[in-house]
Amino acid sequence: MLHTWAIAAVSLAYLGALFGIAYWADRRAAAGRSVIANPLVYALSLSVYATSWTFYGSVGRAASDGVGFLPIYIGPMLAAVLFWVVLRKIVRISKANRITSIADFVGSRYGKSGLLAGLVTVIAVVGIVPYISLQLKAVSASFGLLTRYPDVIAPSHAMVPILADNAFWVAIALAAFAILFGARHLDAAERHEGLVAAVAFESLVKLAAFLAVGFFVTFGMFGGFGELFGQAAASERIAPLLVPFGKVGYADWMWLVVLSMFAVLFLPRQFQVAVVENVDEDHLRQASWMFPAYLLAINLFVLPIAVAGLIRFSGGGVDADTFVLALPMAEGHQWLALFVFLGGLSAATGMVIVETVALSTMVANDLVMPLLLRYRAFGLARRADVSGILLAIRRGAIVAILLLGYGYFRFAGEAYALVAIGLISFAAVAQFAPAILGGLYWKGATRAGALAGLSAGFAVWLYTLLLPSLARSGWIPPGFVEHGPWGAEWLKPYALFGLAGLDTITHSLLLSLLANAGTYVVVSVLGRPGPAEQAQAIAFVDAMRREGGPVRIWRGETTVDELRALLARFLGRSRADDALAEYARSRGVAGDALSAEPGLVEHAERSLAGAIGSASARVMVASVVREEALGLEQVMDILDETSQVIAYSRELEDKKLALEAATAELRAANERLRELDRMKDDFVSTVSHELRTPLTSIRAFAEILADNPDTPADKRQKFIGVILKETERLTRLINQILDLAKIESGRAEWHTEALDLGELVREAETATDALFREKGVRLATEVAERLPKVDADRDRLMQVMLNLLSNAVKFCGRETGLVRVRVTAEAGRVRVDVADNGVGVAPEHHERIFERFRQVGDTLTDRPQGTGLGLPISRQIVRHLGGELWIESEAGRGATFSFALPAAAAGRHET
Amino acid sequence: MHDPSATRARLVALFLLGAVLFGYPVLAVFNVPASVFGVPVLYAYLFTAWAALVVLVAIVVRRD
Numbered sequence: 001m002l003h004t005w006a007i008a009a010v011s012l013a014y015l016g017a018l019f020g021i022a023y024w025a026d027r028r029a030a031a032g033r034s035v036i037a038n039p040l041v042y043a044l045s046l047s048v049y050a051t052s053w054t055f056y057g058s059v060g061r062a063a064s065d066g067v068g069f070l071p072i073y074i075g076p077m078l079a080a081v082l083f084w085v086v087l088r089k090i091v092r093i094s095k096a097n098r099i100t101s102i103a104d105f106v107g108s109r110y111g112k113s114g115l116l117a118g119l120v121t122v123i124a125v126v127g128i129v130p131y132i133s134l135q136l137k138a139v140s141a142s143f144g145l146l147t148r149y150p151d152v153i154a155p156s157h158a159m160v161p162i163l164a165d166n167a168f169w170v171a172i173a174l175a176a177f178a179i180l181f182g183a184r185h186l187d188a189a190e191r192h193e194g195l196v197a198a199v200a201f202e203s204l205v206k207l208a209a210f211l212a213v214g215f216f217v218t219f220g221m222f223g224g225f226g227e228l229f230g231q232a233a234a235s236e237r238i239a240p241l242l243v244p245f246g247k248v249g250y251a252d253w254m255w256l257v258v259l260s261m262f263a264v265l266f267l268p269r270q271f272q273v274a275v276v277e278n279v280d281e282d283h284l285r286q287a288s289w290m291f292p293a294y295l296l297a298i299n300l301f302v303l304p305i306a307v308a309g310l311i312r313f314s315g316g317g318v319d320a321d322t323f324v325l326a327l328p329m330a331e332g333h334q335w336l337a338l339f340v341f342l343g344g345l346s347a348a349t350g351m352v353i354v355e356t357v358a359l360s361t362m363v364a365n366d367l368v369m370p371l372l373l374r375y376r377a378f379g380l381a382r383r384a385d386v387s388g389i390l391l392a393i394r395r396g397a398i399v400a401i402l403l404l405g406y407g408y409f410r411f412a413g414e415a416y417a418l419v420a421i422g423l424i425s426f427a428a429v430a431q432f433a434p435a436i437l438g439g440l441y442w443k444g445a446t447r448a449g450a451l452a453g454l455s456a457g458f459a460v461w462l463y464t465l466l467l468p469s470l471a472r473s474g475w476i477p478p479g480f481v482e483h484g485p486w487g488a489e490w491l492k493p494y495a496l497f498g499l500a501g502l503d504t505i506t507h508s509l510l511l512s513l514l515a516n517a518g519t520y521v522v523v524s525v526l527g528r529p530g531p532a533e534q535a536q537a538i539a540f541v542d543a544m545r546r547e548g549g550p551v552r553i554w555r556g557e558t559t560v561d562e563l564r565a566l567l568a569r570f571l572g573r574s575r576a577d578d579a580l581a582e583y584a585r586s587r588g589v590a591g592d593a594l595s596a597e598p599g600l601v602e603h604a605e606r607s608l609a610g611a612i613g614s615a616s617a618r619v620m621v622a623s624v625v626r627e628e629a630l631g632l633e634q635v636m637d638i639l640d641e642t643s644q645v646i647a648y649s650r651e652l653e654d655k656k657l658a659l660e661a662a663t664a665e666l667r668a669a670n671e672r673l674r675e676l677d678r679m680k681d682d683f684v685s686t687v688s689h690e691l692r693t694p695l696t697s698i699r700a701f702a703e704i705l706a707d708n709p710d711t712p713a714d715k716r717q718k719f720i721g722v723i724l725k726e727t728e729r730l731t732r733l734i735n736q737i738l739d740l741a742k743i744e745s746g747r748a749e750w751h752t753e754a755l756d757l758g759e760l761v762r763e764a765e766t767a768t769d770a771l772f773r774e775k776g777v778r779l780a781t782e783v784a785e786r787l788p789k790v791d792a793d794r795d796r797l798m799q800v801m802l803n804l805l806s807n808a809v810k811f812c813g814r815e816t817g818l819v820r821v822r823v824t825a826e827a828g829r830v831r832v833d834v835a836d837n838g839v840g841v842a843p844e845h846h847e848r849i850f851e852r853f854r855q856v857g858d859t860l861t862d863r864p865q866g867t868g869l870g871l872p873i874s875r876q877i878v879r880h881l882g883g884e885l886w887i888e889s890e891a892g893r894g895a896t897f898s899f900a901l902p903a904a905a906a907g908r909h910e911t
Numbered sequence: 912m913h914d915p916s917a918t919r920a921r922l923v924a925l926f927l928l929g930a931v932l933f934g935y936p937v938l939a940v941f942n943v944p945a946s947v948f949g950v951p952v953l954y955a956y957l958f959t960a961w962a963a964l965v966v967l968v969a970i971v972v973r974r975d
Contacts, residue, residue, distance in 0.1 A: 080968075243943060
């Protein structure tokens with residue numbers, strides 16, 4: 001016999017033990033040896049997803065739909081596969097922005113919108129209240145059932161006074177525990193290690209209890225799966241459950257998978273354990289298979305228990321939702337029954353505690369605080385220490401939420417099975433999906449879009465799910481559901497616009513998500529995000545790309561003391577000091593050397609955001625920062641400044657390059673100067689040498705004549721001839737050197753005129769006629785008709801021609817020599833070729849012969865036949881006139897010297 | 912070599928595999944009144960596929 005007081009005492013003792021675990025974990029965390037910092041504990045804490053709905057309700061659903069209960073777990077299992085992809089991004093963003101609830105997340109994403117965060121909070125509270133009432137209902141029902149042990153009699157539905165209703169006391173007890181676990185003190189990061197440890201432990205207990213009853217039923221009551229399912233298949237009533245599709249629609253199945261996928265990501269309590277309480281991002285990696293494994297284990301025996309219950313209680317009279325507890329009771333295993341009760345209690349309390357803590361954070365930060373701060377009548381904005389008030393609001397919110405849950409349970413909940421209530425809540429939470437998923441990946445989403453979408457989806461959900469559930473409970477005339485409001489059939493909440501034939505949940509989900517996502521996208525596309533929204537959009541969408549927190553565009557001024565005072569008001573003196581010290585440490589400066597730089601302001605805002613939500617934190621920080629309102633214009637200004645800085649740095653870069661180029665040029669010029677210097681030295685020594693040769697010869701002959709006065713006349717005559725010739729050569733040499741120096745230095749005088757090259761060539765021919773005849777070399781001249789004229793200095797050009805002709809003669813064989821001169825016009829130029837059939841010049845010497853004093857040939861055996869300056873001078877002259885002089889030749893095959901000059905402007909027109 | 916994007920791609924692929932395994936029409940194939948080793952086919956299939964997916968995910972996330 002299990003007495004009521006004994007069960008109550010065991011329950012309280014169990015909750016006390018939980019609190020002990022939480023206390024121990026908190027102490028460990030304070031000592032820096034966290035017990036929750038491992039992926040297994042993380043995965044177990046995620047399993048707060050499995051509530052008493054799972055524990056009792058799944059079996060109830062399985063008893064009517066077979067595996068139809070499973071989509072609620074397949075969805076999360078599939079979502080878990082993507083934890084590393086999607087949830088990790090949410091965790092990363094939340095950590096960077098100190099986001100502490102899902103309302104905060106949505107508000108923060110759309111430009112730290114307080115309005116949006118408030119709306120999300122309202123939706124969450126309204127949506128979750130039925131879910132909490134479901135837990136109360138489960139605990140109270142199982143408690144009521146267990147107290148009647150060993151009889152399996154469902155508690156009566158008769159109304160009892162509130163104070164005699166055990167569900168009321170359950171609600172009060174849970175509120176107390178939720179406050180103990182989650183709202184004992186304020187934490188800037190809103191993390192509760194103890195809470196997580198307790199929840200993880202509860203996950204173990206509920207799994208163990210469910211597996212225990214599963215093993216007992218399958219292998220104790222029946223001889224294993226074979227026998228159990230054998231009997232089921234033989235029963236006309238149960239056999240259809242094993243082939244449920246047909247009764248369970250594939251579309252309904254799919255929508256439930258989608259719905260629960262959203263739920264596991266966006267339920268406030270899941271957000272709390274998965275994101276806010278996350279210790280290390282890397283835990284998600286292991287959780288993505290551990291969590292599905294947990295779900296698999298806890299669902300494995302659902303169908304066997306349901307089937308066993310249907311067989312065992314074939315007479316009916318026992319609610320399938322209580323099979324888990326009723327089976328061990330009916331078999332007389334009271335300790336197992338007690339253990340199962342504790343498992344169910346674990347599932348319920350874990351959910352209620354985490355959910356109310358998460359919701360109370362949202363209510364306090366995103367609903368109450370913004371209102372209190374906004375309305376000066378409360379005087380809150382001026383109070384020195386608000387942290388006490390903040391805590392009181394949290395605690396009040398927890399109690400209020402649980403009482404709301406109790407109210408729903410008492411006045412509406414009895415009409416429903418556990419699963420149906422839970423799904424109503426899921427559908428409400430699914431409304432967050434477009435705003436959050438869109439916000440994670442779409443920068444163009446706007447606050448207006450999110451507001452409109454959420455409102456539309458929430459309205460459809462209210463109309464198609466919540467109102468009918470109240471109508472069913474008799475609070476609204478039932479005709480509203482059956483015939484629509486005012487008899488308008490097309491407005492029937494379960495078949496809106498005549499959309500009949502779907503499960504009520506699928507129907508509501510389909511319409512609400514359609515309205516939600518549609519409005520969200522359309523309004524976003526039609527509008528434009530403001531500057532603050534854009535900044536947050538970038539911080540969220542590109543969260544995985546950037547290191548560190550979001551870049552904040554900020555202008556304003558404040559002092560460290562003002563920030564310290566602000567923090568102290570909300571966090572208390574010591575936590576405020578801690579927060580500032582933490583920042584000082586991270587920047588590597590002494591605490592008293594802090595300056596009120598943008599980074600510090602941002603740090604302060606994030607610390608505050610942990611306590612009062614990002615929207616309120618922004619308002620409060622703005623109140624002390626005297627921040628300039630950051631409109632589009634200011635942002636543009638800042639951008640302008642930035643681009644100017646960028647432009648300056650580009651300019652500097654350019655200047656640097658220019659300097660480098662100039663340096664290189666200077667270096668080259670220097671090299672060239674040295675080279676010229678060296679060349680000058682060479683030149684001087686060569687010139688001296690060249691001058692000495694004729695001088696030596698002149699002196700030698702002059703000495704002979706002086707020493708021998710009796711030299712025969714003919715010999716004397718010959719010697720004097722040599723002296724004269726050498727003197728001439730000397731004069732010529734000096735003239736040429738002067739000439740070259742003049743041309744090179746640019747001091748030569750040029751008398752440019754339009755010249756006919758043909759005429760010039762013929763003159764040169766006449767001038768060298770004697771030379772040719774003396775050596776017996778033939779000269780053939782060929783001048784093209786209608787030659788254009790060239791702009792040139794007649795005397796200089798004649799000098800070039802004479803030089804080329806005399807060179808040609810010089811290197812031709814006596815009597816066999818032939819020199820061809822050709823004057824032609826080509827492509828805007830006039831070209832003169834002087835070709836001989838002499839010894840020629842080897843290709844390797846082609847350039848050297850244009851160097852000064854360079855005479856090709858064996859200088860030892862051949863007497864130098866020129867000054868060695870003719871060709872260099874000629875090339876200088878031709879170049880000065882804008883033309884080019886070059887040689888084509890091979891050794892032994894004669895040489896062709898050519899030069900070409902540009903045709904005079906007028907002449908070119910003539911051709 | 913550790914390649915984060917490859918892990919992500921594999922996980923997305925597994926997610927899609929799961930969506931196929933636990934959706935129509937695959938489920939319709941197993942929605943038959945038969946049993947393997949005394950266990951109904953549908954029930955056995957769902958949990959076997961589930962376990963397989965868990966193992967695959969574990970392999971993928973542990974690889975790097």
